[in-house]
Amino acid sequence: MTALQFxxxxxxxxxxxxxxxxxxxxxxxxxxxxxxxxxxxxxIFAGMEGRLxxxxxxxxxxxxxxxxxxxxxxxxxxxLAADAMAAIARVPGVASAQGIIYKxxxxxxxxxxxxxxxxxxxxxxxxxxxxGRPPRPGEIVLDRALANQLGVDEGAVVQVLGTRLRVSGQxxxxxxxxxxxxxxxxxxxxxxxxxxxxxxxxLVRARPxxxxxxxxxxxxxxxxxxxxxxxxxxxxxxxxxxxxxSTDIVRAMILIGFVIGVAVAGLxxxxxxxxxxxDYGVLRALGLSAxxxxxxxxxxxxxxxxxxxxxxxxxxxxxxxxxxxLSPTLVLSIxxxxxxxxxxxxxxxxxxxALIPVLHVVRVEPASVFRRTS
Amino acid sequence: MSxxxxxxxxxxxxxxxxETRVDAVRAVDLELGHGEIVLVMGPSGSGKTTLLSMLGGLxxxxxxxxxxxxxxxxxxxxxxxxxxRATRFGFIFQDFNLIAALTTRENVEVVLNLAGVGGKMxxxxxxxxxxxxxxxxxxxxxxxxxxxxxxxxxxxxRAVANRPQLIFxxxxxxxxxxxxxxxxxxxxxxxxxxxxxxxxxxSHDERLREIxxxxxxLEDGQLKRLEALVRDPVCGMLVDxxxxxxxxxxxxxxxxxxxxxxxxxxEEGSF
Numbered sequence: 001m002t003a004l005q006f007x008x009x010x011x012x013x014x015x016x017x018x019x020x021x022x023x024x025x026x027x028x029x030x031x032x033x034x035x036x037x038x039x040x041x042x043x044i045f046a047g048m049e050g051r052l053x054x055x056x057x058x059x060x061x062x063x064x065x066x067x068x069x070x071x072x073x074x075x076x077x078x079x080l081a082a083d084a085m086a087a088i089a090r091v092p093g094v095a096s097a098q099g100i101i102y103k104x105x106x107x108x109x110x111x112x113x114x115x116x117x118x119x120x121x122x123x124x125x126x127x128x129x130x131x132g133r134p135p136r137p138g139e140i141v142l143d144r145a146l147a148n149q150l151g152v153d154e155g156a157v158v159q160v161l162g163t164r165l166r167v168s169g170q171x172x173x174x175x176x177x178x179x180x181x182x183x184x185x186x187x188x189x190x191x192x193x194x195x196x197x198x199x200x201x202x203l204v205r206a207r208p209x210x211x212x213x214x215x216x217x218x219x220x221x222x223x224x225x226x227x228x229x230x231x232x233x234x235x236x237x238x239x240x241x242x243x244x245x246s247t248d249i250v251r252a253m254i255l256i257g258f259v260i261g262v263a264v265a266g267l268x269x270x271x272x273x274x275x276x277x278x279d280y281g282v283l284r285a286l287g288l289s290a291x292x293x294x295x296x297x298x299x300x301x302x303x304x305x306x307x308x309x310x311x312x313x314x315x316x317x318x319x320x321x322x323x324x325x326l327s328p329t330l331v332l333s334i335x336x337x338x339x340x341x342x343x344x345x346x347x348x349x350x351x352x353x354a355l356i357p358v359l360h361v362v363r364v365e366p367a368s369v370f371r372r373t374s
Numbered sequence: 375m376s377x378x379x380x381x382x383x384x385x386x387x388x389x390x391x392x393e394t395r396v397d398a399v400r401a402v403d404l405e406l407g408h409g410e411i412v413l414v415m416g417p418s419g420s421g422k423t424t425l426l427s428m429l430g431g432l433x434x435x436x437x438x439x440x441x442x443x444x445x446x447x448x449x450x451x452x453x454x455x456x457x458x459r460a461t462r463f464g465f466i467f468q469d470f471n472l473i474a475a476l477t478t479r480e481n482v483e484v485v486l487n488l489a490g491v492g493g494k495m496x497x498x499x500x501x502x503x504x505x506x507x508x509x510x511x512x513x514x515x516x517x518x519x520x521x522x523x524x525x526x527x528x529x530x531x532r533a534v535a536n537r538p539q540l541i542f543x544x545x546x547x548x549x550x551x552x553x554x555x556x557x558x559x560x561x562x563x564x565x566x567x568x569x570x571x572x573x574x575x576x577s578h579d580e581r582l583r584e585i586x587x588x589x590x591x592l593e594d595g596q597l598k599r600l601e602a603l604v605r606d607p608v609c610g611m612l613v614d615x616x617x618x619x620x621x622x623x624x625x626x627x628x629x630x631x632x633x634x635x636x637x638x639x640x641e642e643g644s645f
Contacts, residue, residue: 009492010476010484019475282471285432286532287460287488290452366459367432369471370423370544 012283013299016276024304027268031308031349032315034261035342039316041253042338044177047331049242051176053235055119058127061203062212064234065097065219065226071237073102073119073201074178080199080226087223088202093210094219099199100124101189107142107182108159109150116146117179120160122189124203127181132169134183139168141183145175145328160184163192175329178242204228258345258352265308265353269301273357277364284366293364297357298350305350309343379539379572380406380429385438386595387424398424400595402438408539409570411563413582415600416592417611422576423544425592429574430542431459442539460489464533464571468545470525472517472532478504479513482531489536503531507561523554530561534571541565543575547582559585608636 017024052074056064065088067078080099088097101122108115126134126141132154135141140158142150147170152158156167165184174181190196206215212230219228229237273280280293288296320332382404389396398421406412416422427433429440431447440447442462450458472481482500486492491499504513507527512520517528526546533541543562547555563585565571575582583589589600591612603612611632615621618630620637631637 009487009496010480012473012476012484015475015480276475278471279473279475282467282473283484283488284456285430285459285465286485287456289456292456365432367427369432369465369467370427 013296017300027304028307030264031261031305032311034257035309035312035346036315038254038257038345039312039342040319041250043316043332043334046333046335048176049239050333052242053238054174055181056235059125059203061231062206063204063216063228063230065202065228068225068227070227071229072241074241078200084226085199091219091222093207093215095205095207098203100201102200103193105161114150116149118182120182122184123186126183127171129169130172135168135185137185137188140165141169142167143175143180144170144172146180161192177329261349262352265305265349269353269357273360280361280364281369285369293361294358297361298354301354302350305346309346377408378405379408381441383439386436388436397595402597406572409566410587411566411573411585413586413589414576414592420592421595422592426542426576430463431455461536462539464538464541466529466533466543466546468548470529472525472528474518477514478517478528481528482535485532485535507531522550526558541571541573545577547579604630606632606636608639
């Protein structure tokens with residue numbers, strides 16, 4: 001006998017879901033909240049990574065040279081030897097090498113005033129200003145988010161490592177919850193750290209036609225005591241600082257999101273199945289195969305989870321718009337890879353949530369249809 | 375009887391084992407013809423539902439054969455049975471058992487889908503049946519909005535949608551008032567006589583005897599022809615003369631009783 005096809009003329013799965021709208025909606029919202037935990041956290045860390053490398057990305061350098069073994073600006077210290085800049089400039093393929101000083105510091109408005117963490121850059125290129133002018137000696141350029149947080153404007157005086165500096169301008173896009181970048185003249189920072197001629201990093205531009213990877217290798221070979229990385233590689237290392245910090249948190253949140261998602265989707269799917277148990281018995285008696293009954297359950301769970309996933313995407317998009325307005329240091333960056341990861345979590349949620357209802361439906365006996373309901 | 379559609383040979387169903395063993399149906403033999411209406415009656419727990427479930431391919435017998443047009447449905451696999459049921463059988467239930475999530479039309483359409491008929495064809499067939507049953511104004515109603523009689527008509531439309539050879543009706547008039555019960559009986563009779571559909575009805579409703587070609591009595595898992603049974607003059611129960619626990623010769627007539635208690639009451643004239 002040929003197995004008969006179940007035509008999809010009557011959208012049974014959809015009808016069953018819509019028959020209990022309140023329960024279905026609650027399920028969709030629950031799943032969305034669970035997936036939102038995963039998506040929002042990933043987006044926050046992605047946003048943080050983007051802000052963390054905003055300065056590096058904007059330097060225009062092809063290669064960044066640091067003290068040997070150093071491949072990041074955050075969470076480390078770098079100091080190049082006195083003759084390093086000259087040695088770097090002599091490497092074939094180097095068009096220019098600009099030394100900068102980098103120092104982590106607090107910016108304060110006064111002895112008992114507000115404060116914020118900055119990565120203080122002395123001597124490097126200043127990103128496009130949204131207000132004011134580049135810093136002269138004794139001046140500082142702050143990120144607008146930090147300036148707002150401190151309540152300072154152009155012309156205000158702030159204190160950095162015991163030195164009073166006048167705010168000369170503002171930049172945007174470097175503030176994250178870990179801190180922001182601030183820019184001063186190189187001489188100012190040398191004076192602040194009391195170390196003339198010190199260089200933390202060298203920003204190297206390659207001659208036209210010179211490959212950045214090859215130039216980094218050449219600098220590493222020709223100059224002792226340094227580690228040269230291409231800008232992309234340096235930014236990657238910088239992002240991994242956040243990645244390393246966040247991995248466990250993200251994993252924990254994915255697990256929590258998964259558990260909540262499975263619990264909500266599973267509970268809704270199971271309660272739907274229980275409520276429809278008699279319907280399943282009737283349909284089985286009328287000719288619905290066990291395989292088709294299972295697919296009905298799976299379609300229902302998949303629809304719930306898909307709707308929850310779409311809602312979660314919408315909510316995280318909304319958060320990405322609203323959160324920066326509330327807190328400029330909180331930026332959400334929604335990356336395709338994170339969406340795909342959340343989608344795979346959603347898929348796992350659907351499979352796990354469908355398990356119990358599927359087992360339940362398998363056990364529905366067609367003959368149960370003859371049992372009285374009252 | 376017209377030519378044979380269904381043959382049952384040595385059909386038995388045993389539930390449990392040891393002390394909990396119940397012989398729900400015992401070695402039943404039966405033949406049903408095309409277009410025949412057979413009413414199966416019997417006391418509660420006599421095995422009527424078990425028999426109906428086995429005939430409808432919903433429950434596997436312990437032993438025996440159920441041959442429909444030469445196909446032994448007891449031997450069909452779990453993959454084969456659903457499509458066999460969808461195309462060959464129609465079911466009418468006491469509680470109607472309509473799918474609440476679907477409209478009137480969809481309740482009929484869905485069984486056509488199960489039999490492989492979809493789209494416009496299924497839609498039109500469902501509408502045609504429902505209109506013929508006087509439900510033209512209720513096609514897109516939620517079934518919960520329908521009256522008991524209307525629900526039963528939807529159930530009948532659903533049962534006949536795939537032009538089945540056999541319809542199994544479990545207490546089809548139990549939840550209906552007398553007018554709707556009579557209407558259901560008329561529809562079942564019409565199906566059998568006009569379409570040649572064989573109808574097996576399990577019921578306690580004596581009114582259904584009016585449309586039945588044969589009335590069978592199922593007791594203790596065994597079938598008997600109702601004509602061969604006699605009534606206990608005290609309690610009115612049907613009794614098999616061959617197995618009556620008590621009897622009494624009275625005025626040259628043999629009276630059969632369901633129990634010694636009934637005979638005693640009869641003798642004392644206290645009933």
